Every structure is written in structure tokens, then in C-alpha cells.
Amino acid sequence: MxxxxxxxxxxxGDESKLAIVEADLPDPAPGEVQLSVEYTxxxxxxxxxxxxxxxxxxxxxxxxxxxxxxxVRLNGEGCSKLKVGDRVACLSKYEGQAELINLPERYLVRVxxxxxxxxxxxxxxxxVTAYQMLHRAAHVAxxxxxxxxxxSGGVGRALLQLGQLQGAQVFGTASLKKxxxxxxxxxVPFDYSNKNWIASIQGLGGVDAVFDPLGFESFDESxxxxxxxxxxxxxxxxxxxxxxxxxxxxxxxxLKLFSKNLLFWSGKRTTFFGVTRGSKNFAPDLELLFNWxxxxxxxxxxxxxxxxxxxxxxxxxxxxxxxxxxxxxxVCP
Numbered sequence: 078m079x080x081x082x083x084x085x086x087x088x089x090g091d092e093s094k095l096a097i098v099e100a101d102l103p104d105p106a107p108g109e110v111q112l113s114v115e116y117t118x119x120x121x122x123x124x125x126x127x128x129x130x131x132x133x134x135x136x137x138x139x140x141x142x143x144x145x146x147x148x149v150r151l152n153g154e155g156c157s158k159l160k161v162g163d164r165v166a167c168l169s170k171y172e173g174q175a176e177l178i179n180l181p182e183r184y185l186v187r188v189x190x191x192x193x194x195x196x197x198x199x200x201x202x203x204x205v206t207a208y209q210m211l212h213r214a215a216h217v218a219x220x221x222x223x224x225x226x227x228x229s230g231g232v233g234r235a236l237l238q239l240g241q242l243q244g245a246q247v248f249g250t251a252s253l254k255k256x257x258x259x260x261x262x263x264x265v266p267f268d269y270s271n272k273n274w275i276a277s278i279q280g281l282g283g284v285d286a287v288f289d290p291l292g293f294e295s296f297d298e299s300x301x302x303x304x305x306x307x308x309x310x311x312x313x314x315x316x317x318x319x320x321x322x323x324x325x326x327x328x329x330x331x332l333k334l335f336s337k338n339l340l341f342w343s344g345k346r347t348t349f350f351g352v353t354r355g356s357k358n359f360a361p362d363l364e365l366l367f368n369w370x371x372x373x374x375x376x377x378x379x380x381x382x383x384x385x386x387x388x389x390x391x392x393x394x395x396x397x398x399x400x401x402x403x404x405x406x407x408v409c410p
Contacts, residue, residue: 078103079111083175084388086137089129092389094137105153105179112147112165112180116198117173119383119391119404120144120231121290121313127392135171142173142406144201145180146194156182164188166201166363168354174388176409184354186363189371194410196377199231199403200366204377206312206352207235208362210288211243214350215308219244221285224278224302226295228264229255231403232313234378236288237264242374248284250274255401278302286310293330296347300337305344309334312350378402 079102088094105111123141125131149163159165165185172178188197211217223240227233228249240247241263250269251259259266267274275298278284283304289295290313299309311334337347353359369375380402383391391404 079177081176083140086127086139088137092392095388097386102177105151107154108181109153109179110149110156110159110182110185111151112178113150114145114147114176114178114408115410116146116194117142117406117408118144118198119395120202124392124395140172140175143170144198145169145173145178146198158182166197168201174406186360189367192367192371195379195405196370198405199377203231203403204235204366205363207232207239208366210310210350211239214310214348215286217243217245217286222246224284224287225249226289226291228259228266229401234401238375275302296334303345307345309347310350380404382407
């Protein structure tokens with residue numbers, strides 16, 4: 078048993094519902110490894126959990142934290158793959174925003190020597206999501222055009238960079254203050270605060286893929302800019318969280334997204350993506366991205382870094398458009 082600090086969502090609501098508490102963590106069960114957490118993140122999934130809109134989520138009180146980088150502290154019975162002090166990554170989904178965490182050994186992925194932990198923790202969720210949507214959901218090929226909503230966010234910036242590596246031309250939405258920087262990065266940005274992008278993209282003949290983390294009404298708009306043979310990849314359902322609007326059920330919007338596949342004569346298709354740590358591709362894709370990070374093939378922008386006890390500020394920063402990239406929580410580096 079070990080004493081630790083952790084974040085707790087005390088009730089569904091705004092940032093005031095986040096608290097730092099002390100709690101006991103039991104020793105790892107058989108098949109589990111206990112980590113001292115170095116870094117975790119604040120993602121759209123964490124924000125939606127706080128608001129009570131994440132699909133099939135636990136009820137409060139609960140500890141969020143979708144991904145972690147940490148060092149092995151204890152091995153549970155039957156665990157021998159890792160030794161104390163080894164640095165590993167995990168898609169934790171819950172419990173990551175804490176000083177200690179127990180995780181199944183089978184989901185742990187080694188972090189290569191020399192990789193910055195702050196960048197690596199953003200790769201686990203944001204960049205694996207982007208990579209798998211590009212390569213495993215949309216099958217984007219060189220010379221194609223893609224449209225990315227929220228280009229300046231964690232997943233959006235990953236889609237931009239990975240899409241360009243694949244040889245795609247990248248269009249997308251972002252706040253006006255980000256447009257110069259995004260143009261320098263090779264993107265074609267549009268103002269997210271109006272709908273002028275719809276006519277502009279339709280005038281270009283449409284795009285081969287749209288990546289939409291907003292959901293709800295945005296799915297219809299995204300579908301409208303697909304060319305024949307194109308695919309709409311929905312994920313996140315973050316529109317209410319980003320706009321501060323009241324929480325809404327995601328079920329009708331998700332069903333509507335899938336129902337568009339019945340319009341087979343359009344030549345378009347739709348899918349909803351969610352990253353899964355137990356899939357056969359998760360660990361190999363994460364290892365590939367870690368190696369790309371180590372070799373300098375990709376660079377991971379960090380929007381802001383906060384301490385664990387600054388968790389309320391970190392959630393407020395999530396909705397801010399002042400900077401680009403992922404939000405990292407520094408726990409015990």
C-alpha cells in the first residue's frame with residue numbers, strides 16, 4: 078500500500094469539480110505493474126469525462142488521465158517483462174492523473190532512451206489516434222487532399238504533420254491568430270468561426286477525407302465537402318466542450334453519422350474512430366511513432382505544461398486557442 082496524490086472529478090460539471098486528494102493505492106495485483114507517473118495529459122476525453130458526456134464512462138468520483146509515461150516501481154505476481162526503473166508508456170484511460178498507477182503489464186510499451194517524456198506522453202493518445210485514422214481508417218495516399226477540423230489542437234497538429242509525411246495536401250479550420258503559423262507549416266487554414274470553408278472546399282472539387290472531432294451538426298458540414306469516394310472520420314464529439322455549450326447526448330449524432338452509409342449512391346462513406354490499447358496495431362504503431370520522435374522525423378508541439386495541482390488551469394487551457402499542441406501534466410519527472 079502506498080500513499081499518493083491524485084486528481085478526482087467530484088461531480089460532473091466545470092473545472093471547479095476537479096480536486097486534488099490523497100489516497101492509498103494497493104500493491105499491484107497479479108499481472109499488474111505499478112508505475113511512478115512522470116507525465117500525463119489533458120485530452121478532449123478527459124474534459125468530456127468531467128462534463129459527463131464521454132461514452133460509457135464511469136460515474137464520479139473518478140480519476141481521469143488517458144495516457145501516462147512512468148517508471149516501474151513494483152511488479153505484481155507473474156510480471157517479469159520489466160524491471161524497476163524501466164520507463165514505459167500506457168494508454169491508461171482512467172487513473173493517469175495521479176502520482177502512482179497500477180496497470181496491466183500487457184498494455185505497457187517501452188519508451189526508447191533519449192525520448193523526451195513530455196513529447197512521448199502526447200504521442201500515446203493524440204498521435205496514435207492521428208496515425209491510425211490516417212492509415213487504418215481513411216487509408217490516405219500520396220497526392221490526396223484531407224480536411225482537418227481543429228488543426229491547432231493535439232490531434233489536429235498530428236494529422237497535419239503525419240498527413241504531410243504521407244504526401245497529402247492538408248486543409249482545415251483554426252482560429253485566425255494561428256493561420257500564419259499554419260501556413261508556414263504548409264497547411265491551408267480556414268477560419269473556424271464561419272462556414273466559408275464549405276464553399277471553398279466544394280469549389281476545389283472536395284477532399285478525400287475529413288477528420289472531424291466536433292460531431293453533432295459538424296458531421297453534416299464535413300460530409301458535404303467530401304468528393305465521391307471520400308471518407309468522413311468522426312471522433313471525439315468535442316463540440317460542446319470547446320464551445321462551453323450544455324452537455325448533449327452523443328448517441329443521436331453518432332447514429333446519424335453511420336446512417337449516411339445507407340446513401341450508397343453518393344460514393345461516400347463514414348466511420349467513427351476510437352483508439353483501443355488492446356488492438357493488435359496499438360503497440361506497434363506507438364513504437365513506430367516513438368522511433369520517429371527519437372529520429373526527428375516528427376516533432377510534437379506542446380501547448381502548455383502544468384503541475385498536478387494546477388489541473389483546473391490545465392482544463393481551462395484546453396479550451397483556449399492561444400497556443401498549438403498538447404497539454405501535458407508534469408507529475409513526478
